[in-house]
Amino acid sequence: MRTSRRGKAYASLAGLGVAAMVLTACGGGPGAPETSAAGTESGAATGKAEVTLYGTIADAEAKLLEQSWADWSKENNIKIKYESSKEFETQIAVRAQGGNAPDLAIFPQPGLLGDLATRGFLKPAPEGVKANVASGWSEDWAKYGTVDGTLYGAPLMASVKGWIWYSPAEFKDKGYEVPTTWQGLLDLTAQIEKDKGKAPWCAGFGSGDATGWPGTDWVEDLVLRQSGKDVYDQWVANEVKFTDPKIKSALDEVGKILKNPKYVNAGYGDVSSINATEFGAVADVLVKGDCSLHHQASFFSGFITEAGGTVGPDADVWGFVTPSIDGAGNSVTGGGEIVGAFSDDPSVIKVQEYLSSAEWANSRVKLGGVLSANKGLDPANASDPLLQEAVKILQDPATTFRFDASDLMPGSVGAGTFWKGMVDWINGSDSETVLKAIEAGWPSS
Numbered sequence: 001m002r003t004s005r006r007g008k009a010y011a012s013l014a015g016l017g018v019a020a021m022v023l024t025a026c027g028g029g030p031g032a033p034e035t036s037a038a039g040t041e042s043g044a045a046t047g048k049a050e051v052t053l054y055g056t057i058a059d060a061e062a063k064l065l066e067q068s069w070a071d072w073s074k075e076n077n078i079k080i081k082y083e084s085s086k087e088f089e090t091q092i093a094v095r096a097q098g099g100n101a102p103d104l105a106i107f108p109q110p111g112l113l114g115d116l117a118t119r120g121f122l123k124p125a126p127e128g129v130k131a132n133v134a135s136g137w138s139e140d141w142a143k144y145g146t147v148d149g150t151l152y153g154a155p156l157m158a159s160v161k162g163w164i165w166y167s168p169a170e171f172k173d174k175g176y177e178v179p180t181t182w183q184g185l186l187d188l189t190a191q192i193e194k195d196k197g198k199a200p201w202c203a204g205f206g207s208g209d210a211t212g213w214p215g216t217d218w219v220e221d222l223v224l225r226q227s228g229k230d231v232y233d234q235w236v237a238n239e240v241k242f243t244d245p246k247i248k249s250a251l252d253e254v255g256k257i258l259k260n261p262k263y264v265n266a267g268y269g270d271v272s273s274i275n276a277t278e279f280g281a282v283a284d285v286l287v288k289g290d291c292s293l294h295h296q297a298s299f300f301s302g303f304i305t306e307a308g309g310t311v312g313p314d315a316d317v318w319g320f321v322t323p324s325i326d327g328a329g330n331s332v333t334g335g336g337e338i339v340g341a342f343s344d345d346p347s348v349i350k351v352q353e354y355l356s357s358a359e360w361a362n363s364r365v366k367l368g369g370v371l372s373a374n375k376g377l378d379p380a381n382a383s384d385p386l387l388q389e390a391v392k393i394l395q396d397p398a399t400t401f402r403f404d405a406s407d408l409m410p411g412s413v414g415a416g417t418f419w420k421g422m423v424d425w426i427n428g429s430d431s432e433t434v435l436k437a438i439e440a441g442w443p444s445s
Helices: 059-076 088-097 110-118 127-136 139-143 168-174 182-196 213-236 245-258 282-288 300-306 346-355 358-365 385-395 411-426 431-440
Strands: 050-055 079-084 104-107 153-160 163-166 294-296 318-321 331-341 400-403
Touching (some): 050 346, 059 346, 059 358, 088 104, 088 110, 110 331, 110 411, 127 153, 127 346, 127 358, 153 346, 153 385, 163 168, 163 300, 182 245, 213 294, 213 331, 213 411, 245 411, 282 300, 318 385, 331 346, 346 358, 411 431
Parallel strands (some): 050 079, 050 104, 331 400
Antiparallel strands (some): 104 331, 153 331, 163 294, 163 318
């Protein structure tokens, strides 16, 4: 999941503008691993007074980000200057090529980190980050910062996708049960439509230039649940084509809901209204009770709050994870960011180590609205019950986690033909035509 998909508008620049501080001898401080980078643990080495950090996280989220490291920054006498940009995906490569790269970058797409790593712009992760990743993240998460066997970055924040948001009060009043299989979800959909006499589901694909991405999340959930993690990985690597019957089957299952005029689009209109509906605006009709079911990631709890609702098992809105096909296993998709370094300055290493630590994860998560997959994160620090549940899912060793496929694929597909294909599909194109067009976006070499 790209950070921008949290629906927050970008800021053009979020520099702090604080006078630079002089770096003095530094102790380990919170977040420093037992085995730190050469010289940093002893305080013998000095580095830059100011470390620059570049990413897509903007506005209120950027302020929380800065707040999360403020105490550490003061304690360690290292200023962290954060800059956000809506042009990050294109500008980070331009800056790297032009010799103007930031010290650190927060990559919302592992594929982009991998591209810059293979081109020699990024530094391999220092020993302290390696130690933090080994102790703090699962192998699935660690591999998203690994390129050709070398670790280049550590995960930062995370989200769990595929939550089905609903009203606990409506379920209690009507006697609905949370389904445990995909067919059970389809049966529940039919029952709600019969009882209410109108569409149960609301959906919005609108997201400016990124319109269509919520549809890719649906498909990714179904590919993982129908065909398993191996096929999912092969699909991401284009070893299983979009034109493969397994991918068409996933898309057709999604179509049983999103292309059924009896089932969507509650509160907005017919199926075609999905593309014109902003993904975050759906929270309004959900909170008002005009919509019974909605598919969206864990970050949606923030939109529920902004719409005036509360999130919890006995609150206005609650969620369950999209069930598996047969009721067995717990497979989820999700997103997050990876922090990579363009510099191996001692101060940069210290900041990189801190951002990869459980101490930082707890510091940021308890400020609200986000979560982390770090095993050292206390779920109680998450700001609402659903985020607490999401942390437990991420920390459960029995969970099969796979990163958002469109963020792993080349941009020409993941942020190109895949997004556009979902828009065309909602507008009436058939599955075969759409999947063939998406596959055509794959680079030839």
